[in-house]
């Protein structure tokens with residue numbers, strides 16, 4: 001499973017788009033884009049439509065490579081190790 005933001009896909013917000021494969025990720029990206037009705041997302045959608053198949057192919061080439069090189073993310077968020085680990089250093093007698 002990998003995560004990128006909408007922005008990293010060429011979108012305009014920080015929503016996290018996930019996918020196990022590039023195909024799944026693209027589908028989720030489209031679902032997100034289609035579910036958003038604000039001006040910024042509508043503009044992204046319009047740009048994609050106006051770009052036509054050539055722009056779509058270019059996007060595909062760039063972004064599938066980007067997705068492939070993105071680090072694997074587990075479903076669970078990365079746990080931060082608490083800093084207060086050194087306080088309890090009473091030597092054993």
Ligand SMILES: [Zn+2]
Nearest residue numbers: 006011013015
């Ligand atoms: Zn977005």
